[in-house]
Amino acid sequence: xxxxxxxxxxxxxxxxxxxxxxxxxxxxxxxxxxxxxxxxxxxxxxxxxxxxxxxxxxxxxxxxxxxxxxxxxxxxxxxxxxxxxxxxxxxxxxxxxxxxxxxxxxxxxxxxxxxxxxxxxxxxxxxxxxxxxxxxxxxxxxxxxxxxxxxxxxxxxxxxxxxxx
Numbered sequence: 001x002x003x004x005x006x007x008x009x010x011x012x013x014x015x016x017x018x019x020x021x022x023x024x025x026x027x028x029x030x031x032x033x034x035x036x037x038x039x040x041x042x043x044x045x046x047x048x049x050x051x052x053x054x055x056x057x058x059x060x061x062x063x064x065x066x067x068x069x070x071x072x073x074x075x076x077x078x079x080x081x082x083x084x085x086x087x088x089x090x091x092x093x094x095x096x097x098x099x100x101x102x103x104x105x106x107x108x109x110x111x112x113x114x115x116x117x118x119x120x121x122x123x124x125x126x127x128x129x130x131x132x133x134x135x136x137x138x139x140x141x142x143x144x145x146x147x148x149x150x151x152x153x154x155x156x157x158x159x160x161x162x163x164x165x
Contacts, residue, residue: 094126113143
């Protein structure tokens with residue numbers, strides 16, 4: 001009797017399990033509107049959005065600049081995007097917080113330590129010019145203004161520092 005019951009359970013799991021399609025890929029890519037770093041819906045925070053355009057043509061959209069820099073410094077944590085070296089990044093874009101327009105992340109100014117928080121807490125607020133930095137800091141404050149080379153020099157440690165509770 002036990003053998004018959006065991007045979008029935010094995011048969012049930014064998015025939016009831018979904019068949020794998022040979023055309024399915026093994027990659028797991030987050031849905032288009034989810035940030036791959038924080039898994040946040042990027043449409044909820046449009047003023048903070050950032051994106052990377054890869055050499056392959058794929059666009060990776062982030063909920064905030066901090067998430068973009070996390071991806072930039074540690075692309076190996078996201079193997080589904082197949083980024084092997086810095087030359088795989090075609091363009092890095094952030095939104096100027098005051099105007100909402102897309103700007104080159106490598107030419108932007110970033111305010112650190114302001115009263116404004118991003119979708120995941122402390123963030124680097126991108127602005128396109130020194131005038132915008134001055135206007136922003138009058139309203140929200142800030143302890144330091146960084147450029148892309150400054151952020152690159154500080155590396156991933158800066159991003160982890162911003163993520164601390």
